Amino acid sequence: MANLTKTNRRDFLKIAATASGGLFIGFYWSGCDSPKMKVLTNEEILLNAHNFNSYLSISPTGDVVIYSPNPELGQNILTSFPMVVAEELDADWQKVRVIQANLDVEKYDRQLTGGSGAMPHSWERLRKAGATARHLLIAAAATKMNVDASTLSTSNGEVIHKESGKKMGYGELVTDASKLTAPEEVALKDPKDFKIIGTPVKNVENKAMFTGQPLYGLDFYREGMLHAMIQRPPFGMKIKSVDDAAARAISGVTEVVTFKNNVAVVGKSTWPLMKAKKLLKIEYEPDGVVESTFDHDRLFAELLNGKTAEVKRKDGDVDAAFKNAAQVITSEYQCPFLSHSPMEPQNFFAHVQGDKVELVGPTQTPDRARNDTAQLLGIPPENITVQITRLGGGFGRRLRADFVTEAAELSKMMNAPIKLTWSREDDMTGGAYRPAVRYRFQAALDESGNMIGYKLRGVGINAGNSTRENNFPSGAVENVLIESVDHKSAITTNAWRAPITNFLAYAEQSFLDEVALAAKKDPVQFRLDLLAKAKASPVGELQYDVDRMIGVIKMAAEKSNWGKDANVMQGFSVYFSHRSYVAQVANIEMENNQPVLKKIVAATDCGIVVNPTGANHQVRGGIVDGMGHAMYGNLTFENGLPKQKNFDTYRLIRMKEVPEIDVHYVQNGIDPTGLGEPALPPTGGAVANAIFKATGRRLRSQPFIEQKEFSDIKLQIKRA
Amino acid sequence: MANYNLRINGNDYNVEVEDDTPLLWVLRDHIGLVGTKYSCGIAQCGACTVHVNGEAAFSCTLPVSSIGSDEITTIEGLSSEGDHPVQKAWDEVDTAQCGYCQAGQIMTAAAFLRKNPKPTMEEIENAMNRNLCRCGTYHKIREAVALAAKLK
Numbered sequence: 042m043a044n045l046t047k048t049n050r051r052d053f054l055k056i057a058a059t060a061s062g063g064l065f066i067g068f069y070w071s072g073c074d075s076p077k078m079k080v081l082t083n084e085e086i087l088l089n090a091h092n093f094n095s096y097l098s099i100s101p102t103g104d105v106v107i108y109s110p111n112p113e114l115g116q117n118i119l120t121s122f123p124m125v126v127a128e129e130l131d132a133d134w135q136k137v138r139v140i141q142a143n144l145d146v147e148k149y150d151r152q153l154t155g156g157s158g159a160m161p162h163s164w165e166r167l168r169k170a171g172a173t174a175r176h177l178l179i180a181a182a183a184t185k186m187n188v189d190a191s192t193l194s195t196s197n198g199e200v201i202h203k204e205s206g207k208k209m210g211y212g213e214l215v216t217d218a219s220k221l222t223a224p225e226e227v228a229l230k231d232p233k234d235f236k237i238i239g240t241p242v243k244n245v246e247n248k249a250m251f252t253g254q255p256l257y258g259l260d261f262y263r264e265g266m267l268h269a270m271i272q273r274p275p276f277g278m279k280i281k282s283v284d285d286a287a288a289r290a291i292s293g294v295t296e297v298v299t300f301k302n303n304v305a306v307v308g309k310s311t312w313p314l315m316k317a318k319k320l321l322k323i324e325y326e327p328d329g330v331v332e333s334t335f336d337h338d339r340l341f342a343e344l345l346n347g348k349t350a351e352v353k354r355k356d357g358d359v360d361a362a363f364k365n366a367a368q369v370i371t372s373e374y375q376c377p378f379l380s381h382s383p384m385e386p387q388n389f390f391a392h393v394q395g396d397k398v399e400l401v402g403p404t405q406t407p408d409r410a411r412n413d414t415a416q417l418l419g420i421p422p423e424n425i426t427v428q429i430t431r432l433g434g435g436f437g438r439r440l441r442a443d444f445v446t447e448a449a450e451l452s453k454m455m456n457a458p459i460k461l462t463w464s465r466e467d468d469m470t471g472g473a474y475r476p477a478v479r480y481r482f483q484a485a486l487d488e489s490g491n492m493i494g495y496k497l498r499g500v501g502i503n504a505g506n507s508t509r510e511n512n513f514p515s516g517a518v519e520n521v522l523i524e525s526v527d528h529k530s531a532i533t534t535n536a537w538r539a540p541i542t543n544f545l546a547y548a549e550q551s552f553l554d555e556v557a558l559a560a561k562k563d564p565v566q567f568r569l570d571l572l573a574k575a576k577a578s579p580v581g582e583l584q585y586d587v588d589r590m591i592g593v594i595k596m597a598a599e600k601s602n603w604g605k606d607a608n609v610m611q612g613f614s615v616y617f618s619h620r621s622y623v624a625q626v627a628n629i630e631m632e633n634n635q636p637v638l639k640k641i642v643a644a645t646d647c648g649i650v651v652n653p654t655g656a657n658h659q660v661r662g663g664i665v666d667g668m669g670h671a672m673y674g675n676l677t678f679e680n681g682l683p684k685q686k687n688f689d690t691y692r693l694i695r696m697k698e699v700p701e702i703d704v705h706y707v708q709n710g711i712d713p714t715g716l717g718e719p720a721l722p723p724t725g726g727a728v729a730n731a732i733f734k735a736t737g738r739r740l741r742s743q744p745f746i747e748q749k750e751f752s753d754i755k756l757q758i759k760r761a
Numbered sequence: 762m763a764n765y766n767l768r769i770n771g772n773d774y775n776v777e778v779e780d781d782t783p784l785l786w787v788l789r790d791h792i793g794l795v796g797t798k799y800s801c802g803i804a805q806c807g808a809c810t811v812h813v814n815g816e817a818a819f820s821c822t823l824p825v826s827s828i829g830s831d832e833i834t835t836i837e838g839l840s841s842e843g844d845h846p847v848q849k850a851w852d853e854v855d856t857a858q859c860g861y862c863q864a865g866q867i868m869t870a871a872a873f874l875r876k877n878p879k880p881t882m883e884e885i886e887n888a889m890n891r892n893l894c895r896c897g898t899y900h901k902i903r904e905a906v907a908l909a910a911k912l913k
């Protein structure tokens with residue numbers, strides 16, 4: 042036992058009622074649910090259960106209920122959070138039930154999914170939640186067994202007195218234990234004693250997902266509810282006139298309403314609305330600037346050469362460095378808008394009744410859903426409940442609450458419970474995209490190929506700061522200038538998995554490959570040399586940990602046999618984002634004179650790996666995501682409207698387009714630093730650098746397949 | 762509006778819907794079988810995959826009027842206890858991230874393995890390539906289909 046830590050007041054508020062209603066996900070797939078044995082429902086367990094804190098109830102039957110507050114969108118938090126609580130409780134995992142908690146700002150802190158931050162934020166408080174209950178169970182057992190607490194240990198849901206061989210199950214102790222006062226401080230396990238953390242515990246919703254149980258927002262139905270769909274305007278346009286006669290004539294449509302530049306069709310089921318929406322005749326007129334992709338290309342050139350930019354970082358004397366350089370390398374990189382396109386389109390259920398509102402659905406930010414709705418309706422947030430369903434993906438799109446407030450507004454107008462469904466086309470054309478960005482990189486090299494100056498200007502469309510000025514290679518170069526220019530547009534943008542770095546990393550890591558080549562250095566050694574400098578004499582502020590970055594670089598080089606096989610054309614990339622470090626090597630081999638992408642090797646440092654299956658999912662998934670969008674992703678605009686509206690024209694990566702992926706982790710025992718995003722940023726660079734090595738073609742824009750440099754390259758992708 | 766008698770998962774259902782209503786929305790909105798998912802609606806992603814007389818089909822573009830006496834199987838009816846070899850393999854491999862695509866993946870895999878019980882990896886990939894997974898669980902899906910073939 043180590044780390045005596047203080048408990049958090051919020052986590053230990055006495056909870057009046059556990060079963061606060063709502064969707065209980067009561068699926069339980071374990072060895073003991075044989076037909077003979079009656080498996081209790083969550084409701085039955087909770088009826089007599091005792092609450093220990095915001096996360097944990099234990100019933101006299103020994104069943105443990107763990108509440109997981111953060112929205113689950115595939116990052117596996119609904120399994121990994123409870124694993125951490127159960128670990129410190131020393132629970133029998135077979136007796137653990139997991140319940141997705143509803144929004145509760147009293148009980149939970151940071152109840153959101155974003156920024157790869159849930160595990161780093163909650164790690165300690167989850168551990169304390171389990172450890173505190175364990176402490177109380179031991180205290181209760183000590184009294185009952187009439188022995189000293191220090192002679193007791195726990196394992197698998199039991200308190201054990203080794204000397205006498207006596208054992209008591211948590212269920213037998215829970216009534217007494219719950220009457221005791223929780224300690225101010227509690228000891229946490231030494232990580233080397235972990236039994237659940239670090240093991241491949243299966244997703245707690247496997248059975249429900251694989252048998253088609255209602256889990257997602259779109260699966261929520263309420264007796265008497267109406268369905269609604271909305272036609273939204275192109276960006277920068279407003280409604281001039283609406284002719285809804287044909288839409289109204291569709292049987293099953295009960296109402297067509299225009300509100301805030303939207304036209305909503307309402308009815309008793311989804312299909313008539315899909316038909317009716319297509320029959321709406323809406324005329325739009327400009328409401329400000331209406332943009333097309335063509336305008337953006339011109340704009341990027343203007344802003345890159347413009348006089349004004351926001352200086353994000355300035356070290357040394359950049360002008361002098363470039364003047365004295367033996368060699369200057371300049372390159373520009375550009376990325377398009379992207380749609381988040383989670384497989385489950387946006388949707389939400391809202392029921393406004395007077396000044397009370399019930400919200401149910403898939404959101405990454407239940408608190409924002411509540412607050413935005415409160416603001417819209419002019420009621421206190423406390424009057425609103427939010428039930429969080431499982432999310433069919435998010436990728437940042439569900440950080441917004443536009444679809445929530447739409448549902449609430451319609452419910453109020455229709456005076457009925459409303460389920461708002463976005464079609465795939467609505468989801469793709471309805472906004473909040475990964476912003477389009479263009480970068481200009483410049484490097485100054487001295488006679489011996491040392492980088493003495495580094496300049497970056499990022500120009501983006503609603504991108505905010507398109508740079509990460511304190512990230513590598515800042516800190517490793519004496520003279521640095523980093524600038525950002527943001528163009529305000531009517532096209533809405535939003536965080537998209539690994540915001541900004543999802544593209545910046547590719548651009549920067551490709552550029553560094555160009556610089557290494559010009560400096561006649563091996564790309565891995567070139568980065569290690571820079572990091573050695575950042576360690577020995579760091580310049581200005583560094584946001585990254587030099588040693589952790591070196592660690593993943595060395596591991597990726599070793600695991601990929603970097604530079605050892607002349608027949609394998611390798612591309613290297615490394616990036617720090619969201620507190621974690623990932624280095625990747627892409628391997629291309631030539632077959633019949635054509636490049637074949639065979640493998641991506643990833644070395645990750647995310648601290649302690651809570652669940653290896655979940656971690657592998659995030660690393661592989663991030664790489665597939667990064668590669669898919671680098672290769673194929675493109676959303677273009679014409680007169681304020683995306684040209685791609687569904688998966689027939691907006692191309693997502695498919696099974697036969699992914700290479701083998703080897704996953705490795707640095708084992709350094711530090712607390713988890715998050716993994717939902719960090720594996721994505723390095724991938725585009727690793728692949729582009731390998732393509733360059735194999736073909737001599739430098740890909741400076743995404744998507745790769747649409748670049749002229751790529752047009753005669755027949756890149757095949759194969760798995761072993 | 763017309764009346765349809767449908768045979769789904771071995772049960773008879775009677776629904777009153779427009780002729781052009783896709784089976785997907787009949788299942789979800791009218792019968793309450795929501796395991797079959799909507800994602801693209803245009804036969805591009807496979808989230809809505811069901812079996813029609815044992816063959817995998819996209820229910821989002823299958824009008825109810827075309828079904829007649831065909832036997833429909835949805836994810837809810839693939840097995841009575843959730844223990845079809847493909848479902849067991851999916852659990853064993855722990856295939857899902859968000860899980861939204863997985864019912865469709867399972868239905869595609871189950872229909873494929875019935876026709877081709879001993880597939881090569883290449884055949885698996887050719888069969889599964891029609892189903893999108895935005896979370897990128899493709900490696901796990903490959904593994905799970907291969908395992909399901911062994912579990913039978």
Ligand code: FES
Nearest residue numbers: 801802806807821
């Ligand atoms: S929803 Fe039917 S194929 Fe996509």
Ligand code: FES
Nearest residue numbers: 859860894895896
């Ligand atoms: S698991 Fe999320 S879309 Fe496949």
